[in-house]
Amino acid sequence: MTQHLQHLYEVLSKVDGYVYPNEIELNWSILIVLYPYITGLVAGAFILASLERIFKLHVLRPTYGIALLTALSFMLVATMPLVSHLGKPFRAYEIMVTPHLSSAMAIFGFVYLWYLMVVLLLEIWFDYRCDMIIWAGETTGVKRFLYRAFSLWTTDISPKAVALDNKLGYIVTIIGVPSAFLLHGYVGFIFGSIKANPWWSTVLMPVIFLFSAIVSGIALVMLVYNVITRIRKVKIDMPCLDAIASYLFYILLIDFVLEGLDQIHRIYEAEESFDVLHNLVFGRLFFTMFIMQGLIGTVAPLLTLGTLQFYKPKEKIRKVIYMVIPALILVGIFFMRWNVVIGGQLFSKSFYGYTDFKIGLIGTEGYLMAAFWLIVPFAILSFLLWLFPPWKKKDEEHEVQNA
Amino acid sequence: MTQTRSKVTRRNFFKAGSIIVGGIAVASALTPFDGVLFATERPKGKGEWYGIGIDINKCIGCGKCANACKLENNVPKDPFYFRSWVEQYTIKNDGTILVESPNGGIDGFKQSVPDADIFKSFFVPKMCNHCAKSPCVQVCPVGATFETPEGIVLVDENYCIGCRYCVQACPYGCRFINPEKGTAEKCTLCIHRLEKGKNPACFEMCPTEARIYGDLNDPDSKINYFLKNHTCMVIKPNLNTGSKLFYNALSPEVR
Amino acid sequence: MPQHIKRLVSAFAVVIILFLVMQQVLTPASFGKLGHYRADAIPENEMKTLHYAGSAVCTNCHEEMQTDKALGFHAQLQCEACHGPGLKHALYADKFKDKELPDSLKLHKPDQRKDCALCHEINAARIKIVFDTINNTMIHQVNTLKHNPVNKRTNEKVICIDCHNPHQP
Structure with a gap:
């Protein structure tokens, strides 16, 4: 408490110009940066998986299962940063009990549940049910119990049942794509619908969030796939990575163009808020926006991946590129979220000044907490990969034999 | 003859019936989307409906209102939490605008620009606008902030989850999170005083009667007299928040 | 199925x-x-607790102040604007008629220069309209730093109420 106040007095001394007295404190900190970031990773990873399934891009097959499990593990923690930043975390259930329909945040609760329960869990269930039953027969102890429980103690692995699973799974994927779009478009809407804040209030916000989400999700799966193959000591499927890289390039390009459009529109219209935003971008946001998001997160990957479209260097070099570029993109998208969330609060809604922002290492809004919520999904992912290794699936082995 | 008529009526009956049933079905399927319409609807106050008038010409920037508000409502003393505060605007001869509000104006104002450089200077008391289409009410995910039938925007501190979305949505910076309670807090128009027939603290303590309030639906109320006899304006009218805080002599620089 | x-x-x-x-x-x-x-x-x-009583309550016991005040420029100034919230004082001070009031019930006695300066410190934003239409006066403004800061004879610091009666300035 006193530490919090001490921090605020420190910020007060760094206020530039005039901000409303209640605006000195930054209300949404790093945890709310993480929230759209993690949700975006989910949506993006899922869309990569559905590319394989719906559009029959079988070159992406090696990443299909990984993408789904990545989406699930990040989905499970997506709301945790949000909940842990609440002033009254134990009242969080109210969002589901008495959702206020005019609030984007309340509807998000249902969009989230729909996506988690109806899309992700169902698709994975249909995908793994048959394998879980088989694995249950091959294992013992806790693992066996988990397989049994997760398959809801079903036993039917007749070709007819498996075919039905496949068909239903396919339908779920088709529902899943608009759902993934909805999920992340909605996160964008949470910010884009705040008319009080000119930095957020743009109709393009949901679209920009969506495309940056796809970019970040694809980059994450690429990275995870790289790491997993290295750990499993199997050969990296280069055609698969080449294909992902080219999708990544095109979607990153769309994302870049959309964000450019947004800024051009803002500059051209030069509304009342223009001066304050201009000084914000070239002042307190310069490093995170131009260096981290722009140069490292967008321009460098765009140039590299763009070059790959018409010039293919040796496999060894490409392998390095496919390790480094997704990492850069992930950093870039993180800072994109940062610039939206933090940037939108650094200037006063009076447009007369700027407040300051500093996060500590510890505390509910500190770096450690944020790092924790970033590490947890990877822990969940390792667990899921241990329990449901996509490479040990029956159809997978079958395909390998065929090839 | 009778047969055809009965046929027609029967057909009409089915037609009308299916239209009604279908209409209800569609309407009920769409009700979850009513939320989108929040800010499109006209404010609909019936009976007593409070509005506030502030005369900038009369404000002497003593900060008694801001001080009274803090004392009456147990607002934390630190200069980051205000339900009501006063700003001094100074427009210099070179066109630059200086806005100040040291400790919300509670400790008084020191003129920081020499007279010779001042084009004009004035005080603007700020408080919750008690908007009729309030953005803070619109975004509250759980219904912990709401507009009473009398048009006062309140917070339910026993239900608020402290998500801070309303703080982000308020264009006027009138909300904050109480550091001890962890819930949102804002001006209540001293509803606890109104209920006992007393004026809200800031109105009561204003030495120059720069602020008045009253029933917008009563043609003889103080507020309607004020609106009739002054050229009034709300802050940020472009946002269409349905603000019910009207300022006399509001300069366009005020935001 | x-x-x-x-x-x-x-x-x-x-x-x-x-x-x-x-x-x-x-x-x-x-x-x-x-x-x-x-x-x-x-x-x-x-149901929140009230703190300010309103000057109608003050008159119940302090009628002489009220009549005093009514004659001067501070006629429309609320007692509690300077003396602070007084509901507790109004409710319980009665019980201490002959005894010393406990500190929690005492009201603020504003006797510092900064107290008067809140309204009367010279400021470009303050000189605007005529408040007292009968006497045709504006709110009185002084530079509190320069306006007789010390007693020239005794060299002691001077406060506003040494010379001005706050209830009838």
Whole structure:
């Protein structure tokens, strides 16, 4: 408490110009940066998986299962940063009990549940049910119990049942794509619908969030796939990575163009808020926006991946590129979220000044907490990969034999 | 003859019936989307409906209102939490605008620009606008902030989850999170005083009667007299928040 | 319907029913009576403690001050604007008629230069309109740093109320 106040007095001394007295404190900190970031990773990873399934891009097959499990593990923690930043975390259930329909945040609760329960869990269930039953027969102890429980103690692995699973799974994927779009478009809407804040209030916000989400999700799966193959000591499927890289390039390009459009529109219209935003971008946001998001997160990957479209260097070099570029993109998208969330609060809604922002290492809004919520999904992912290794699936082995 | 008529009526009956049933079905399927319409609807106050008038010409920037508000409502003393505060605007001869509000104006104002450089200077008391289409009410995910039938925007501190979305949505910076309670807090128009027939603290303590309030639906109320006899304006009218805080002599620089 | 689809559907049904039951149980009783909020929140807000009494209450005991004040420029100034919230004082001070008032019931006695400066410190934003239409005067402004800061004979610091009667300035 006193530490919090001490921090605020420190910020007060760094206020530039005039901000409303209640605006000195930054209300949404790093945890709310993480929230759209993690949700975006989910949506993006899922869309990569559905590319394989719906559009029959079988070159992406090696990443299909990984993408789904990545989406699930990040989905499970997506709301945790949000909940842990609440002033009254134990009242969080109210969002589901008495959702206020005019609030984007309340509807998000249902969009989230729909996506988690109806899309992700169902698709994975249909995908793994048959394998879980088989694995249950091959294992013992806790693992066996988990397989049994997760398959809801079903036993039917007749070709007819498996075919039905496949068909239903396919339908779920088709529902899943608009759902993934909805999920992340909605996160964008949470910010884009705040008319009080000119930095957020743009109709393009949901679209920009969506495309940056796809970019970040694809980059994450690429990275995870790289790491997993290295750990499993199997050969990296280069055609698969080449294909992902080219999708990544095109979607990153769309994302870049959309964000450019947004800024051009803002500059051209030069509304009342223009001066304050201009000084914000070239002042307190310069490093995170131009260096981290722009140069490292967008321009460098765009140039590299763009070059790959018409010039293919040796496999060894490409392998390095496919390790480094997704990492850069992930950093870039993180800072994109940062610039939206933090940037939108650094200037006063009076447009007369700027407040300051500093996060500590510890505390509910500190770096450690944020790092924790970033590490947890990877822990969940390792667990899921241990329990449901996509490479040990029956159809997978079958395909390998065929090839 | 009778047969055809009965046929027609029967057909009409089915037609009308299916239209009604279908209409209800569609309407009920769409009700979850009513939320989108929040800010499109006209404010609909019936009976007593409070509005506030502030005369900038009369404000002497003593900060008694801001001080009274803090004392009456147990607002934390630190200069980051205000339900009501006063700003001094100074427009210099070179066109630059200086806005100040040291400790919300509670400790008084020191003129920081020499007279010779001042084009004009004035005080603007700020408080919750008690908007009729309030953005803070619109975004509250759980219904912990709401507009009473009398048009006062309140917070339910026993239900608020402290998500801070309303703080982000308020264009006027009138909300904050109480550091001890962890819930949102804002001006209540001293509803606890109104209920006992007393004026809200800031109105009561204003030495120059720069602020008045009253029933917008009563043609003889103080507020309607004020609106009739002054050229009034709300802050940020472009946002269409349905603000019910009207300022006399509001300069366009005020935001 | 195949067995495993049946299981799945029933699992979903259980979750949905559980959710609906929880929703019923957890929704507060008065929620939705007047709108999408707890109607009880209005009386809860109305029950907050008052601190300011209003000057009508002050007159009950301090009538002489009121008549004094009515003659001067501070006629329309509320007592509590300078003396601070006085409801507690008004309610309980009676019981200490002959005894010393406890500190918690004492009101603020503003005798510092900065207290008067709140309204009377010279400021470009302050000189605007005529307040007292009868005497045709504006609010009086002084530079509190320069306006007789020390007594020239005794060299002691001077406060405003040494010369001005705050109730009838």
